[in-house]
Amino acid sequence: MSESKVISIVIRSYNEADYITQALEAISQQIIPDGFKLEVVLIDSESSDQTVALSKSFETKIIKINKDDFTFGKALNEAIAQSSGDIIIAISAHCVPYSIDWLTELTTPIIKEGYHLSYGKQIQTHTSRYSEHRIFCEHYPDKLDKPIKGPFDHNFNNANSAFTRDLWSEFKFCEKLTGLEDIHFALKVYQKYGYLPKYCPNGIVFHSHVESNKAVFNRFYREKLAYYQFCEEENKNKALNLIVAFFQKSLGDLMSLKSLRAKLSEFLSIISYRFFQYLGELKAYQESQKS
Numbered sequence: 001m002s003e004s005k006v007i008s009i010v011i012r013s014y015n016e017a018d019y020i021t022q023a024l025e026a027i028s029q030q031i032i033p034d035g036f037k038l039e040v041v042l043i044d045s046e047s048s049d050q051t052v053a054l055s056k057s058f059e060t061k062i063i064k065i066n067k068d069d070f071t072f073g074k075a076l077n078e079a080i081a082q083s084s085g086d087i088i089i090a091i092s093a094h095c096v097p098y099s100i101d102w103l104t105e106l107t108t109p110i111i112k113e114g115y116h117l118s119y120g121k122q123i124q125t126h127t128s129r130y131s132e133h134r135i136f137c138e139h140y141p142d143k144l145d146k147p148i149k150g151p152f153d154h155n156f157n158n159a160n161s162a163f164t165r166d167l168w169s170e171f172k173f174c175e176k177l178t179g180l181e182d183i184h185f186a187l188k189v190y191q192k193y194g195y196l197p198k199y200c201p202n203g204i205v206f207h208s209h210v211e212s213n214k215a216v217f218n219r220f221y222r223e224k225l226a227y228y229q230f231c232e233e234e235n236k237n238k239a240l241n242l243i244v245a246f247f248q249k250s251l252g253d254l255m256s257l258k259s260l261r262a263k264l265s266e267f268l269s270i271i272s273y274r275f276f277q278y279l280g281e282l283k284a285y286q287e288s289q290k291s
Helices: 020-028 053-054 072-081 101-112 128-139 165-171 181-193 213-230 236-257 259-290
Strands: 005-013 036-044 061-064 087-092 095-097 117-123 160-164 198-207
Touching: 005 020, 005 165, 020 053, 020 095, 036 053, 036 072, 036 101, 036 128, 053 061, 053 181, 053 198, 061 198, 072 101, 072 181, 087 095, 087 101, 087 128, 087 165, 101 160, 101 198, 128 236, 128 259, 160 165, 160 213, 181 213, 213 259
Parallel strands: 005 036, 005 087, 036 061, 117 198
Antiparallel strands: 087 160, 095 198, 117 160
16 A cells, blocks of 8 residues: 655744634644645744644644744745645644635645645634725635736735645745745746646635734735835836725725624724725835835
């Protein structure tokens, strides 16, 4: 009888005690594809809470990385290097698989359909701000209706992704980027081989974000700054476009709410979220123009 292949689930964590037990419990209940066995690897960036202690209650390989050395790409590369999987799944520690079929849905395109990378749907939790719920709906619909011309028509994201070890061994994740190491990886793969990810709308995770306005600003700032490091975007009217986008997205969020009461209760949250989102993107654009 041939030896089983391995699927390695790699989890990046930092102070995720509120979610890690739910995540690992959901992972432990997954239906494992025939001919495979499962390995779970957690790479932790010096958590000061109970993240690591809670993780030890599960069959999990725990790796530590210095907080000061952390980048999204470096953490993944170090964890994958110490894993044994033929297929790698990247998932954030604050993402919880929606059902026992999550693993199967995410890996079937690679195991049976000839794809080399895939990504699943992300949905909000009760902690998510309404504007983020709208972003999830836009990025991760029930099906992709738009024509797919390249990797930027996908939202390949390492909060919920899968890829082959062979692909990672060749390209690895950029360790210098402040974010979007996943999009950069997918772009490099596409540029060399023409491979595109497979979107798996039934490979669902709950993605929990509890973010202050400052955290929203920082996230969109560092992601957009990373984007400008590997994509040129020359646009003399960029600042104006971001201002227009702020008003359009804010209005769209408000109009999508069903009742006046809901609109009033969410008004400040929507305006502040979108304001700090586009303020972060504007700062990233301004800094990119100086370099």
